[in-house]
Amino acid sequence: MRVVTSDSGSVSVGNQYTDELENPDTSDDAEFWRKEASVPRFAAAPSSGRWRLRVCVAVGVTALMLLLLIITLSVSHVKFDRKFSTTDTKIKNLTETLLSIITRTNFLEESGHKMHLDINNLEFDQETMQTRMNDMSDSEQALRDKVSELKCRIEKYIKNNTQELCCPEGWLLFSTHCYFFSKDGMPWDAARDECEKKRAALLILNSKQEKNWVVSNTRPLFYWLGLTDGRTGEWEWLDETPYVFVRSEWMPGQPDNWEYHGLGGGEDCAHFHHDGRYNDDHCSRHYRYVCKAHASSI
Known part of the structure; x- marks a missing residue:
């Protein structure tokens, strides 16, 4: 509302509205609201094509990782199977070797016992033979002495000498x-x-x-x-x-x-x-x- 006094003293009262655009406010508050008004309230949504591309890439990477994981597990499984098969073969071979050693040991023990008896008998026979050989050697030497003495006597008789030795x-x-x-x-x-x-x-x-x-x-x-x-x-x-x-x-x-x-x-x-x-x-x-x-x- 506005009151106007004229020169004649009369007062006139009237209503007058002023547009904000015509009367801009230069205060800080007004400036703030203008900035707020210039910024959009919601960002624009990406297009549907780009969103689908991202989804496809994510799915492809995931699938590739799963495929690599499956391949790695398969290779590891094959290697494990090979190692297990090799180990199993070695265990079988070792078992067969151990059984062979046990069998051979038992055989050697039996043979060794028998051989021990044979060696004892052989040692006894060797001692007996050595004793007999010594007896034979003594007898042989005694026989040689007798033969030498007889020869000396014959030579002395033939030569008619006086040799006494x-x-x-x-x-x-x-x-x-x-x-x-x-x-x-x-x-x-x-x-x-x-x-x-x-x-x-x-x-x-x-x-x-x-x-x-x-x-x-x-x-x-x-x-x-x-x-x-x-x-x-x-x-x-x-x-x-x-x-x-x-x-x-x-x-x-x-x-x-x-x-x-x-x-x-x-x-x-x-x-x-x-x-x-x-x-x-x-x-x-x-x-x-x-x-x-x-x-x-x-």
């Missing part, structure tokens, strides 16, 4: 002893034992004359004699009689107890060298040997 066949007589010069070689210990079997001893020298005679039958070959330092480290004869060391009886630089022959240990046994002098050597060497025994009287 005799040696076994194949032995040589010197003074009051008989000497056996072997044709084959063997270690020193074996030679000692072989002489004992012949009821003799590995050569022990008692005089220079005896040595000269023996050397005349050994040159130029190597022969063991009963001289050793293996028992005490000092040279002695087999009957433990001390040896009186004479340098001229040994080869130059001997005895040297040489240890670089590769046979273990030193050199503890003496033998005749090619010129009849002594040399020490490893007792395992295969040399000929000389046995010495008392001559038998007739």
Whole structure:
């Protein structure tokens, strides 16, 4: 409502409305409402074609992932089946091998028991045979002695000589002893034992004359004699009689107890060298040997 006073003093009252567009308000509130009015209340919805495309892509990706998962599971299943089949085959093979081992073990146990009995019997038979062989050896040696004695008597009767001493066949007589010069070689210990079997001893020298005679039958070959330092480290004869060391009886630089022959240990046994002098050597060497025994009287 608006009141107007004229110059004449009259007052006129009238109604007058003013449009907001004609009278714009420049306040902040008015500006705010204008901005609100310029922004649409609802966004425009995407088109149906684009929505369908997105759905198809999502379904395709999902299907592809499922397909890959199925393929992976199938491959894993095949590999597992193969491994299981291989493992099952190995278990069967191991089972068969174990059964075979058990069977073989039982057989060996039975055979071993039987073999043990056979070995015991064989050992008993071997001992019996060895005893018989020893008895036969003693009997053979006694028979040889008798034959040698008989031969000596016959020779004495034929030659009509006064010889009263005799040696076994194949032995040589010197003074009051008989000497056996072997044709084959063997270690020193074996030679000692072989002489004992012949009821003799590995050569022990008692005089220079005896040595000269023996050397005349050994040159130029190597022969063991009963001289050793293996028992005490000092040279002695087999009957433990001390040896009186004479340098001229040994080869130059001997005895040297040489240890670089590769046979273990030193050199503890003496033998005749090619010129009849002594040399020490490893007792395992295969040399000929000389046995010495008392001559038998007739």
